[in-house]
Amino acid sequence: MANRTAVYMLLLTFACLLGGASVARAAEGTATVATTPIHYTKEELSGYEQQLAGGQIASVTINKRLRSLRITLKNGEHFLAHYPPKEEPAYAAALAAKGVPVIILKPAEATKEAKAAPVHHKLRYIAGGILLVVVIVVGVVLVVDRKRKQAAE
Secondary structure: OHHHHHHHHHHHHHHHHHHHHHHHHHHHHHHHHHOOOOOOEEOOHHHHHHHHHHOOEEEEEEEOOOOEEEEEEOOOOEEEEEOOOOOHHHHHHHHHHOOOOEEEOOHHHHHHHHHOOOOOOHHHHHHHHHHHHHHHHHHHHHHHHHHHHHHHO
């Protein structure tokens, strides 16, 4: 009976290892294609205007919510520029005049991108500081109380 249980456990372990390896191989193949993040270098609008005048821009994605231009150059570089409020139509028209393909994000996509910004956990730092102060005060009170009791004895 013990031999039969050991054989079943060995077969189950072997099946799990084979299944895990095939899933890992399948995930590895899709991960390299789908999850290659693009790193955008921040630049000023003057740099964008020079690139536009020089005909270096391949495409631009406009996010109205963040007022940003995600610029892809013909050489494969990526830049990010922010424009002033209510200037989007002027930038879109200038790009269209140069024949640059422009993608304007839909409101749902723009909102999703805006929410993806990193969140600073200010409240966590405040709570941690308060907790640290409370621990120090309790420690000081315990030490003083212990010294007072030793002096009384």
